Each structure stands twice: as C-alpha cells, then as structure tokens.
Amino acid sequence: MASITLDGLAHAYRPDPRGPQDYALKEINHVWRQGGAYALLGPSGCGKTTLLNIISGLVIPTRGRILFDDRDVTRLPTEARNIAQVFQFPVVYDTMTVRENLAFPLKNRKMPREAIARRVEEIASRLDLSSVLDRKASNLTADAKQKISLGRGLVREDVAAILFDEPLTVIDPHLKWQLRSSLKELHRALDLTMIYVTHDQTEALTFADTVVVMHDGAVVQTGTPEELFERPAHTFVGHFIGSPGMNVLPARVAGRTAHVGDVAIALDHGYAARPTGERIELGVRPEFATLAAPGTGLPVKVTRIEDIGRARIARIEISGNPAAAMVPEDLSLDGDSAGLTLDPRQIHIYADGVLVPGEAAGREGVA
Template sequence: MARITLDHLAHAYRSDPRRPEDYALKEVNHVWSQGGAYALLGPSGCGKTTLLNIISGLVRPTRGRVLFDEVDVTDLPTEARNIAQVFQFPVVYDTMTVRENLAFPLKNRRVAGETTARRVEEIARLLDLTRVLDRRASNLTADMKQKISLGRGLVRPDVAAILFDEPLTVIDPHLKWQLRSTLKEIHHALDITMIYVTHDQTEALTFADKVVVMHDGAVVQTGTPEELFERPAHTFVGHFIGSPGMNILPCRVEGTTAFVGSTTISLQRAYRTLSDSDRVELGIRPEFVRLQPKGAGLPVQVRRIDDIGRARIARVEMNGRPLAASVPDGIFIDGDEAALAIDPRHVHIYADGHLVPGEATGGHGA
C-alpha cells in the first residue's frame, strides 16, 4: 500500500512537444493519499487513461516523476510497481475455475497454499462468488467474469494500489449500483488506495471520496462530490457534473449586480471590474432556480417542462438565452410566460472559465 505522488507530470505522444496543445496530459501535481478512494472523471480523450497508464507503468511520462511513498518509480516497469489493474473488459482464464483464477496472482508469488485458500474465500465472499468457485470461467456471464477480474485485482493484500479503467463497461445497468456499492465496502474493509477511471459521473460520485475532474488533458478541479456540485471551480465542472448541468450565461458584472442582457441579478459578493478581454459568465445550477408564475420574479419564456421522475425541469429562455430551472410542487404554468426565482447564495461568476472569488459584503458569498 502506498501514497502516490505525481510530481510535475506531463505527457505528449509526439516526439517534440513545444506548445501546451501538443500534450495529451498537461502538467499535473497531485498526491493520492494512502487508503483513499479516487475517481478520474472526464469525457473520452481528456487524458484520464493516459494518466492511469503512467501511474501503472504502461506509459513513461514525457517529463516529471511518479513516486510510491518516497520511492521514484518513474522508470520501473509495471511488474515492479506492485499494483493491480482492472480493465474495461474481463481478463480471465476460461479454462480455469473461478477459484483457480482468483488464486493465480498469489500462486505466481508462491504464497502458501493455506494462506491463498483463505484469501480466495474472503474475496469470493465480498464479491458474491462463493457459489461459483468451482465452475469454469468459460461458462459464466460477462458480469460474472468481470467480478473475477475485480477479484484477481483485490486478492493480493500487499498491492500498492488498485487501478480501475472503466471496469463496469460490460456490466448490466441494474447490476452497476450493486457492484459500486460492493467496491466501496471492499475499500473500507481492505484500506487500500483505489483509483477509478470513468466518464460516468454517477460512478465517480458514488464511488470516490475525492474526484479529479479532467478536461482537455488538464486537471480542472479536485474535490469531494459535494464540493464539485456546490462550488465548481471551472465552468466545465459545472456543466459536466449534474443532470442537467449548471446553467452558464454570458453576463456583465458591476459590483454586486450581474447583467444578463436586460435582466439584472443581485449577487451576494462584490466583484472587481473584469477586463473587457475576459469572457465573463454567470453559473447557477437548476436546483437553485425555481420556476414561478408570471410576475413573481425574473421574466422568462417557457419552451417545455420535462418530467424526469424525481423532479420536473423547465426549459426556459431569458433574453434569448436557454437555461433549466426546477419546478416546485404545486406550480403549474398556463401559457409560455413565467418567472424565475434565483437563490443568490448559489450564483457563481466565472472569467475565462475560472471561478472568480469575489469579495464578501456581509452575506454568505456566491
């Protein structure tokens, strides 16, 4: 088990990178604490698998170092790093039984037979594989085979970390929640560092204690699920996390007032005069924007109202700008004219995509 440090890490797949856009992974400085459960979250092509492969030793970084505890492992091959990696698709030996598959990593390291047997039984119980231990893997479903892959990653008690590269891709949707919950239970039981790569925000937010959000080869924010939702440090985080994502509206800001077209929105923090060259935007999540009858707030035009089961979401336009708002119980709109009530405590101001802190004015800041 280990603390993993990424020290000025960057990687380019071309031989002579010169500009930031030449790098598939822009510079990262980060520490993964021993025993933490982390998720690398972002869309396809954002650099998360490249970063995982650098940690595992499958890719050597263009520059920077990887340290396990205080040991520099940058030039060590994968087999010398004492990590386990679980991939998108199951990697199992079809001709072996489930028991033999789970025992294989321990037998390779000449672990005593009794110790191996106990460990295999323990992991089988955690993954609900006990009833199929003596069946050949070839006769099992893709779901069960991926459980075996997970088990082979977990069976070694001495690994520095376990790296998961979108391990639930082949799992039926109704079983994904169960397996994520199982992984959380295993993490708590085994106290091992786990790093989980996914493009699925639900997987990331329900598995990880800390989520690393990546965009265009860069880490744009690291935080708890609550921090990412409540205070996105970048407009990409606000848009990517949440369903629907954060409303992002071009605006002009003067002191404690934001102007979205001809509409004025009061702010709970004062903002410096932002440069004319800055791209200034206002961000607020739909959960903090409530649809109201006409005349009870900021005027909008209603385009449609979607019932998503757990809530109703209104799709509206404010000065020609689309945004989403929650529809409180008991609110029904007749026609296409309505209003919005915005909670100023949850309004954020961004310049060129980055959160602007603002200055407190006596209230609770946005």
C-alpha cells in the first residue's frame, strides 16, 4: 500500500516536444493518499490512460518523477512496482478453473495454502463467483471472465495500488451497478489505493472518493463528486459532469450584474474588471434554473420540453443562446414565451474557461 506522488510529471510521444501542444500529458503535480479511491475521468484522448500507464510502468514519462511513498519508481519496470492492474478486456487463463485463476497471484508469492483458500473464497463471494469456482474459465461468459480479472487484481493484500483501466466495458449494463458497489465495499474493507480510469461519469462518481477530471492532456479539477457538481473549476467540468451539463453562456460582467445579450442577471457576488480579450462566460446548472410563467424572472424562449421520466427539462434560449432548465410539475405554458428563475448562489463566472472567484463586497467593474 502506498501514497502516490506525481512530481512535475509530463509526457510527449514525439521525441522533440517544443511546447504544451506536443504533450499528451501536461505537467501534473499531485499527491494521492494511501488508501484513497480515485477516478481518472475524461473523454477518449484526454491523457488518462497515458497517466495510468506511467503509474503502472508501461510508459516512462518525458519528464518528472513518480514516487510510491518516498521511493522513486519513475524508471522501474512494472514488475518492480508491486501493483495490480485490471484492463478493459478480460485477461484470464482459459485452461484453469476460476479458483486456480484467483489463486495464481498468491501461489506465485508462496502464500500458505490455507491462507490462499480463505482469500480466494472471500474475493469470489464478493464478486458473485462462488458458484463457478471449479469451472474452467473457458466455459464462462465475458462478464464472468472480467469478474475473474477483477478478482485477480483484488486478491493480493500487499500491493502498492490497484489500477483499473475501464474494467466494466464488457460487463452487461444491469451488472455494472452491482460490480461498482462490490468494488466500493472491497475498497473500504482492504484500505488499498485504487485508481479507476473511465470516460463514464456515473462510474467515476459512484466509485471514487476523489475524481481527477482530465481534458486535453491536463488535469482541470480534482475534487469530490459534490465539489465537481456544485463548483466546477472549469467550464469543461461543468459540461462533462451532469446530465444535461452546465449551461455556459457568453456574458459581460459589471459588479454584481451579468449581461447575457440584453438580459441582465443578478449575481450573488461582485466581480472586478477583467483584462481585455478574455472570454467571459456565465455558468449555471439546469438544476438551479427553473422555468416559470411569462413575466416571471428572466425572459426566455422555449424551443422544446423533454420528459426524461424523473423530471421535465426545457430547452430554451436566453437572448438567442441555448440553455436547459427544469420544468415544475404544475407549470403549463401557452406558446413559446416563458420566464426563468435562477439561484444566484449557484451562478459561476469564468474567464477563458477558468472559474473566477467572486468578491462579496461587489466592487464595480466591467468584463
């Protein structure tokens, strides 16, 4: 078990990187505590698998160091790092039984037979494999084979970290929730450092205590699921997390008022003037934007209303800019005109995509 320190870590696949645009992984400085459950979340190509492969030793970074506790492992091979890794597709020995597959990593380490048996039974029970322990892996479904891969990663108690690279891709949707819950329970029981790579926000937010959101090779925010939802540090985080994602609207800001087109929006904080040329945007999640009768709040145009079962979502335009808002159950509209109320405490201002701290005193300025 280990804490993991990323010290000035960056990687480029080309031999002569000349600027940030040449790096698949831009500089990262971070410490992941021992026993934490982390998710690397982002779209394909954002750098999360590159980072995972650097941690595992499959890739040597262009610059920077990686430490397990105080031990520099930057140039050590995978087998010298004492980690377990579970890949996107099953890696099992088809000619072995499930029991033999799960026991294999422990037998290699000369663990006593009785201890191996106990550990295999425990992991098999948690992954719902007890009934197939003595069946050959070749006779099992892809779902069951991936459970074996997960079990082989989890069966050792002495690893520095367990790395999961989109491990539920081949799992049937109705089993994914069950397996995520099992992984979470195992994490609590084992106190192991776990790092889970995924592009699925549901997987990340339900598995991890801390989510690392990546975009274009950079870490744009690290925080708890609640922090990412309530206070996105970057417009990408607001877009990527949530369904639908955060409304991001071009704006001008003067003190405690934002203007989206010709619509004035009251802010909970004041904002000083920003440098000329910055892209200023207002962000508010649909959960904190509520459609209302015409003449109430801000004037908007309704383009359509979607019923998603648990709620109704209005697709609207604010001064021609598309947005989404929640529709109260008792609201009935005649035509496409409506009002919109916003929770001012949940409105965020961004400059070039980055969250701008508000000033409680509300100094006057223009952006």
